[in-house]
């Protein structure tokens with residue numbers, strides 16, 4: 001059971017595999033956890049079909065025991081970030097080739113409504129004020145990431161509807177749904193330019209050369225200052241030892257440059273039930289907090305838009 005901390009703010013982030021919570025939005029989680037927000041990571045799959053990306057660990061005995069090893073890595077990352085974590089119990093879909101079918105029974109092959117049921121139950125149990133997940137592209141073309149988006153959108157709605165999943169607990173309406181804007185082209189370009197300007201070798205150029213410079217589909221509505229937690233983020237990522245290829249582009253840049261030129265993790269506010277009066281200021285104003293419009297109400301027991309009608 002998830003014991004509730006009295007009257008606190010609660011943040012739920014839904015990810016596809018163990019390690020995604022550490023590569024996308026991890027410093028945000030560490031910052032809010034330190035502030036006293038109750039932070040829960042929901043991990044849809046066990047990452048059973050992930051490759052071993054670290055050559056030092058690419059050994060038959062590791063591959064044979066990958067499900068257990070990834071659970072242990074997840075437990076270590078969870079401790080480093082200072083958050084709680086639950087697996088939703090689905091089986092990793094792997095990354096099928098262009099003409100390959102999805103493996104039978106895998107997460108991405110499930111019907112969306114049924115696959116959302118465990119997340120509906122978790123939302124009703126944990127009662128998050130804010131939920132974060134990927135946008136509809138998955139942020140990265142892995143079938144489990146796209147499916148994670150679909151079930152999270154479905155569960156955000158269904159958890160609040162007393163007619164849906166009546167066996168799965170009391171309805172709960174989360175107040176806001178955010179999408180990650182992590183690892184964007186603009187982020188890579190800014191870091192690449194900053195390194196090049198300073199005479200620091202960058203290996204992001206090749207990645208950028210093959211990445212069309214089209215405007216982002218989703219506006220940045222929210223920037224969370226979390227540079228002080230980048231070291232925690234990095235430690236959590238390294239705890240997923242089987243998943244960290246040495247020298248991979250997003251791990252190799254100097255952290256002092258990152259703290260200077262991109263000290264935030266960024267989000268798109270996709271849904272909000274917070275009234276405009278309690279929400280952000282004017283249109284176009286970028287928020288600096290995921291809980292804008294929710295802080296006054298929660299401690300005072302006002303409900304802050306999280307009541308269910």
Ligand SMILES: [Zn+2]
Pocket residue numbers: 016017020142145
């Ligand atoms: Zn993933």
